[in-house]
Amino acid sequence: MIGPNMATMLGVFLTDAELSPDQAQELLQNCADVSFNCISVEGHMSTNDTVLLLASGAAGPVPSGSEGKPFAEGLRECCIELARAIPNDGEGASHLVTIDVKGGDSHDNARRIAETVANSALVKTAIAGADPNWGRIVSAAGYAGVPFDPGTARLFVNDTLLYERGEPVAFDAKAVSDSMDREREIRIELHLGAGSHDVRFWTSDLTVDYVRLNADYHT
Amino acid sequence: MIGPNMATMLGVFLTDAELSPDQAQELLQNCADVSFNCISVEGHMSTNDTVLLLASGAAGPVPSGSEGKPFAEGLRECCIELARAIPNDGEGASHLVTIDVKGGDSHDNARRIAETVANSALVKTAIAGADPNWGRIVSAAGYAGVPFDPGTARLFVNDTLLYERGEPVAFDAKAVSDSMDREREIRIELHLGAGSHDVRFWTSDLTVDYVRLNADYHT
Numbered sequence: 001m002i003g004p005n006m007a008t009m010l011g012v013f014l015t016d017a018e019l020s021p022d023q024a025q026e027l028l029q030n031c032a033d034v035s036f037n038c039i040s041v042e043g044h045m046s047t048n049d050t051v052l053l054l055a056s057g058a059a060g061p062v063p064s065g066s067e068g069k070p071f072a073e074g075l076r077e078c079c080i081e082l083a084r085a086i087p088n089d090g091e092g093a094s095h096l097v098t099i100d101v102k103g104g105d106s107h108d109n110a111r112r113i114a115e116t117v118a119n120s121a122l123v124k125t126a127i128a129g130a131d132p133n134w135g136r137i138v139s140a141a142g143y144a145g146v147p148f149d150p151g152t153a154r155l156f157v158n159d160t161l162l163y164e165r166g167e168p169v170a171f172d173a174k175a176v177s178d179s180m181d182r183e184r185e186i187r188i189e190l191h192l193g194a195g196s197h198d199v200r201f202w203t204s205d206l207t208v209d210y211v212r213l214n215a216d217y218h219t
Numbered sequence: 220m221i222g223p224n225m226a227t228m229l230g231v232f233l234t235d236a237e238l239s240p241d242q243a244q245e246l247l248q249n250c251a252d253v254s255f256n257c258i259s260v261e262g263h264m265s266t267n268d269t270v271l272l273l274a275s276g277a278a279g280p281v282p283s284g285s286e287g288k289p290f291a292e293g294l295r296e297c298c299i300e301l302a303r304a305i306p307n308d309g310e311g312a313s314h315l316v317t318i319d320v321k322g323g324d325s326h327d328n329a330r331r332i333a334e335t336v337a338n339s340a341l342v343k344t345a346i347a348g349a350d351p352n353w354g355r356i357v358s359a360a361g362y363a364g365v366p367f368d369p370g371t372a373r374l375f376v377n378d379t380l381l382y383e384r385g386e387p388v389a390f391d392a393k394a395v396s397d398s399m400d401r402e403r404e405i406r407i408e409l410h411l412g413a414g415s416h417d418v419r420f421w422t423s424d425l426t427v428d429y430v431r432l433n434a435d436y437h438t
Contacts, residue, residue, distance in 0.1 A: 042340035044355070045362035121261035121340065121425075122433060129434030136263070143264035177437075206340075207434070211427045214341060215348030218396075 011036065011051040011082055016059035017071060023062070027072055028053040028079075035079035038111075040203045041090040042210075043119035051079075087202050088184075092209025095127050095180075098202055099188045101141075105195035109146040114201035116144035117188065124206035130180035132173060134162040141190060152193030158186060230255065230270040230301055235278035236290060242281070246291055247272040247298075254298035257330075259422045260309040261429075262338035270298075306421050307403075311428025314346050314399070317421055318407045324414035328365040333420035335363035336407065343425035349399035351392060353381040360409060371412030377405060 019027070032051055053075070062071045088096040099117050104110025117123055120140040126133040134155055141148050155163040158179045160171050180186055186205075204210075238246070251270055272294070281290045307315040318336050323329025336342055339359040345352040353374055360367050374382040377398045379390050399405055405424075423429075 044339050044341045044359060047358050047361065120263050121429075122263045125430055125433035128430065129437065131434070131437045133437070139266050140263060142266065206430055208427045208430045210340075211344050211347065211425060211430055214344035215350070215426070218348065218350045218352070 009036075009046060009049040009051075009086065011079075013051075013053045013075065013078060015053070015055050015071075015075075016057070017055050018057035018059070018061040019053075019055040024053050024055055027075055030072070031076045031079040034076065034200070035083035036086075038114075038199070038201045039083050039087050040115065040118045040201070041087055041093075042204075042206070043115075084202050087204040090204030090210070091213040092207040092211070093204035094207050094209075095184060095186050095205040096202060097124075097127055097186045097188060097205060098200065099190070100198065100200050101190050101192065102198045103192045103194055104197040104199065105147065105192070107197045107199065109194075110192065110197045110199040111201070112146045113141045113144045113148060113190070113192070114199045116140050117190070118201050118203035121206055124203065127180065127186055127205035128207045130177045132157045132160070132162055132171075132176040132180065134168055137188060137190065138163055147194070148192070149194065154191040154193070156187070156189040156191075158183070159189075228255075228265060228268040228270075228305065230298075232270075232272045232294065232297060234272070234274050234290075234294075235276070236274050237276035237278070237280040238272075238274040243272050243274055246294055249291070250295045250298040253295065253419070254302035255305075257333070257418070257420045258302050258306050259334065259337045259420070260306055260312075261423075261425070262334075303421050306423040309423030309429070310432040311426040311430070312423035313426050313428075314403060314405050314424040315421060316343075316346055316405045316407060316424060317419065318409070319417065319419050320409050320411065321417045322411045322413055323416040323418065324366065324411070326416045326418065328413075329411065329416045329418040330420070331365045332360045332363045332367065332409070332411070333418045335359050336409070337420050337422035340425055343422065346399065346405055346424035347426045349396045351376045351379070351381055351390075351395040351399065353387055356407060356409065357382055366413070367411070368413065373410040373412070375406070375408040375410075377402070378408075 028051065036051055062068045099114050101110045101114040117137055117140045120136065122136040123140055126136050137155060138150060151166045157176055160176045161169055162171055163169065247270065255270055281287045306312065318333050320329045320333040336356055336359045341355040342359055345355050356374060357369060370385045376395055379395045380388055381390055382388065
């Protein structure tokens with residue numbers, strides 16, 4: 001989790017459901033893993049981020065098994081909504097970037113690639129500059145420290161194919177750049193072609209205002 | 220190694236010494252490990268950095284053992300001089316930062332901490348803003364993913380002690396800030412108190428001009 005300016009993130013969820021401590025912990029851990037643990041502003045981990053789930057029990061128990069799914073899904077949606085709000089509100093951010101890494105050979109490897117792309121200053125400045133720079137994204141995947149084969153990779157930015165099987169493809173750079181300039185939310189989709197594991201990650205872009213805010217702020 | 224804007228770093232050393240390929244490889248590898256492999260602009264690894272050592276043999280062989288030391292040391296000095304020039308000339312850099320991590324329990328762990336501090340956008344913006352922000356440096360060490368005990372750590376910036384054994388110490392913040400503002404080269408010295416392994420790493424600061432250059436540059 002990321003705490004801009006060493007601030008603390010405090011997330012608190014309240015429910016009237018009746019949950020045992022173990023049940024609440026498992027539900028929240030599963031949701032945090034795909035939300036608060038999948039965001040980054042600049043990759044500098046904060047020292048004391050916290051997410052709590054408080055259950056009063058007033059509304060009775062959450063059924064186990066598939067009947068309990070709506071509660072788990074609702075909690076996940078809430079976690080994702082709050083988690084996305086953090087990089088969207090990152091210092092100086094002009095874009096929220098959703099990075100979908102698909103078809104990884106394992107969850108951990110797909111996550112590592114998503115996180116490395118999310119933390120690349122060159123990717124994040126390219127987003128700030130509305131530059132559909134496939135080279136920065138693919139090379140970030142390449143140095144993530146896990147297997148990555150450009151020969152099987154495909155890359156989309158805002159749903160436009162930029163790169164396929166080791167080579168850039170012809171695309172309307174101006175149209176993609178215009179969409180990046182116009183839309184607050186940017187979608188990066190990197191298909192690895194290595195397996196069936198998908199990971200979604202969110203990050204901010206890196207702007208002049210990010211530097212101004214963090215260079216001018218003194219402790 | 221780091222290639223700003225996906226450029227290629229090509230380093231070529233020429234010598235009239237007579238070296239076998241194995242000897243040259245070993246000498247150069249040892250030197251690159253403490254020079255070109257210890258620099259960072261923003262941590263985005265380039266795709267094709269190269270360092271070559273070409274030996275004509277005209278001046279005769281380099282003696283083995285301790286008599287060969289002057290050659291090895293000379294090569295190392297040349298490597299360090301060229302390697303330092305890269306972050307010093309990083310896009311928009313207003314400071315060259317030398318990070319000495321001392322007293323690590325292993326070389327790899329000390330290196331990991333040095334590299335993590337070097338790549339923290341919050342540390343790098345603090346340097347740009349001449350802010351002796353011990354919290355950003357110590358917390359970066361803390362998330363490096365290797366053992367780090369703040370209770371045994373001591374941190375100096377430009378030779379002034381800022382932090383010792385888990386707590387900041389009283390120091391003249393204005394004097395340190397003024398020295399950071401005035402001097403091109405900033406010295407961060409982090410003593411881990413965990414062993415005897417030292418690593419030196421160099422990085423740039425992160426400025427508004429870095430973002431401008433990398434956001435405005437389109438492929």
